[in-house]
Amino acid sequence: MPNSVDRVALLAIKSQITHDPHGVLNSWNDSFPICQWQSVTCGTKHLHRVVRLNLDNNNLVGTLSPYVGNLSFLHHLYLANNSFRGHIPPQIGHLRRLRELKLLNNYFEGQIPANLSHCLNLKKLGLALNLLSGPVSPQLGLLSNLEFLSLTRNRLQGDLLNKVVMNLTSLRALSASSNSFEGSIPDSIGATHTNLFSLGIHGNGISGTIPPSFYNLSQLQHVDLASNHLQGTLPFDIGVRLPQLIEFSISDNSFHGKLPLSFANLTHLKEFSIYSNHFMGNMFSLRDMPNLTFLEIDHNKLGSGKADDLSFLRTLVNCSNLQELECGGNNFGGIIPDSLGNISTLTSLDLQLNRISGSIPSGLFNLVKLTSLALAGNQLTGNLSPQIERLNKLEIFAISENYLTGNLPLSWGNLSHLSKLILSYNSLEGTIPLSLGNCTNLLGISIHNNYLSGALPPQLFHASSMLVSLLLAHNQLQGIIPVEIGQLTNLVMLDIAENNFSGELPTTLSSCNELDSLHMGGNFFTGKIPESFKSLTSLSSLNLSHNNLSGPIPNFLANFPLVNLDLSFNNFKGEVPRKGIFLNMSFLNIRGNSEICGGIPNLHLPTCPRNAIPKRKRGKLSVVIVVIIAVASLVVGVSIVSLVYFLLCSRRKQRKQSRESELNLKEPFSKVSYDMLLKATNRFSEANLVGAGRFGSVYKGVLDPENSVVVAVKVISLEQKGATKTFMAECEALRSIRHRNLLKIVTVCSSTDFQGNDFKALVYAFMPNGSLHQWIHADQHDRTLSLLQRVNIAIDVASALDYLHNGCDVPIIHCDLKPSNILLNDDMVAHVGDFGLARFHLHVPANNSSSVVVKGTVGYAAPEYGLGSIVSKEGDIYSYGIVLIEMMTSKNPTDMMFEGGLAIHNYAKSATFSNQLIDIIDPRLLEDGAGTSEVNEEKILAEIDRKMKCIRCVIEIGVKCSVESPQDRMQIEDAVRELQVTRDILLKNYTDHPC
Structure with missing residues (x-):
């Protein structure tokens, strides 16, 4: 045929x-x-x-x-x-x-x-x-x-624009975003590409300035240069020379100067995004932009604190399609114009972190499509209007750190979608409205540092509540804590310190067994710490100071993973425990209790007297204790473990916590629903599955097909015990850190599926090259890693640990470092991920440890963890040392060959001190660059000898990091330095090596 x-x-x-x-x-x-x-x-x-x-x-x-x-x-x-x-x-x-x-x-x-x-x-x-x-x-x-x-x-690289695109003279549209392209925008692009109407190169390494000829491309409609290394100013006539612009995005660069007023001529403009630059001065008029949909000018230096700074908002009168208005993080002064209320399409309004004064205009309450309203960190005054109930689609309302007065509105029940209510650091008065209990989707309530009074309404603790964080500290609240508080089984953070609460500590709090932080200090609580609190095994911070509590200090507190315990200025009596948090003077405060005794010598407490109680009486007391324990155990046994939604709360200092966790609301994707993730991953199909673990499965997805946004979606297995705690820990850790070698979280989803089941997912930047584990244990020859690549990855991981331990405001212990948690991007750059076990190093000096007991992963967890020791930076360094050895040997620390007393550390140590090193290393390390038939045998042997020296050095670093004694382990900064020397040897072809 x-x-x-x-x-x-x-x-x-x-x-x-x-x-x-x-x-x-x-x-x-x-x-x-x-x-x-x-x-x-x-x-x-x-x-x-x-x-x-x-x-x-x-x-x-x-x-x-x-x-x-x-x-x-x-x-x-x-x-x-x-x-x-x-x-x-x-x-x-x-x-x-x-x-x-x-x-x-x-x-x-x-x-x-x-x-x-x-x-x-x-x-x-x-x-x-x-x-x-x-x-x-x-x-x-x-x-x-x-x-x-x-x-x-x-994961493409090189100078695409100058070496390829410049010759494609018929090109009309280029989309090359999210790669590793370098170079600059060609000087002659405006002369050679006169038909170009779309240029998308965001998320690369393009540097330099935009050349003058670029502004001759009069047909340009879509320009996306965001997230590069561009700098310079914009020409005053840009709006005249590029009149067809529909999208203009240069965000996350280093542009400066004033915004050209000629932008006002762009009548077709839909998206204008210049956030995270250094622009200053006044905004241009937006009066003639009827199609404008997204205006993102946040995090610049716009405005001067003067009364007319926000006059440009009045020119939005014809922008009938505007959905997102992001102006936060500038210097805007003046008052919010009431005319903003006429933009009925607005879904997100961000004016936070400016110098805006006056009251909240009533017109804003006409924006019935708003899902996010962020006005925090300004100088707003007046009352909070009851008209807030009209915004029935509102999900986030942040107005903390202003000067608001008056009572809280009584009616909140209409805000059924509300998930974050942030009103802290104002001068609000009155009682907490009962209607807040009808907002069953609330994840966080933050009204601390106000003048609220009255009792806590039981309605706030509805059984269907999803509250994760309740922050009411520094008010004038009073009365007893309702027993209904035990229904908040999702609660992670409760802070009611510095109020006038009284009565006994509610035993029902024991049902809140996801609690991580419990602060009840500065009140008038009486009685003992309930025995039922024994079930609060997730607590890392407990503050009951400055109350009238009495009785003994419970021994079970010594078994909690506490990093902070403050029982000071109460009436506790009896012996102080001698283990756990009670061994750590830096994070323990028990002063102001005159009748306590014993404890470790450094507490300088009197010795406890010998027990003079008769045996018969003691026997009766024991029976009572047994009964109490039995009842408490019964309560614990029937407690309900529910699911925890997205945690936006940080454990930093209170004021800094408020500004960072409450005010930083901007996400790359402000709303990600279950339906969006379902479509992005093709219904979580097996073809899109890229990995699975104990607490969830990871799928590749296309979150925004139009802009080709590829993500990795980790769907949490909520049926697993501890999954919700892992979800919160990962949210908390990832939102607090930023480093090129740490996995970037894009957003989270906390919702329900189409059957009404709870659904939680973390959305990360997609790492197309998978995990380090897949590479070092791969059988395929074409998936091997060269020695140089492995050394580079080792440096990346060490740099990430150095940042976590020494570069964060609050040091973080990863607790589960292993090759499967080290992911590789387009350029084989390593990113440390999976922070489900991570712990904050609260108030810890650089050379100290926290007190969290955690198992980690067998084979990588430090040996002292198995003995109940505290979590420490040295524990992470031990895991890193094992990873280094595994990278060089391709041997898993849990291989059967390491049973019977032989550990991978000793296996590597023994080989480095003998002539058997070549017998234990991955043979593929000597294959790359070993030479061809044209290279003589002498050069081949010299190349192998040079590599063996470098391999020996890496393994020795791994051995030094994984010694049994924590204080004898190598410092992570020293490991980085020695590995960089090793890389220089490989790159420069030296034969000498410090190892």
């Missing part, structure tokens, strides 16, 4: 597809002519040869056969949104008639074949959302007819 060549090619393509869930290829058999096969289109000329193959969106799994190059009449090849793996066959370069090639959102890896340049008729090339790596060949610049090029979300 004339089309037999195409038949053979298509059947070869089918043969390499291992999974076809929708049966798309079922018709590809001898029962039908190929022109009737599903997804195949033939032409009307040339004997009905195949001209189009469209397999988009079918969840196909497999590799692309080289036989595709035999479809010589093919015009269109569409394979997007599948799971094709392996390399792009270079045989595609044989398709001289090809006009469109769409391979986006697959797992293609390796370099882009240079001989794609032979497809001279190609107009559209879509390779986004893959694992492609290396520089883009300059030969692709020969595609003189190419109009659309999409490379977003790969």
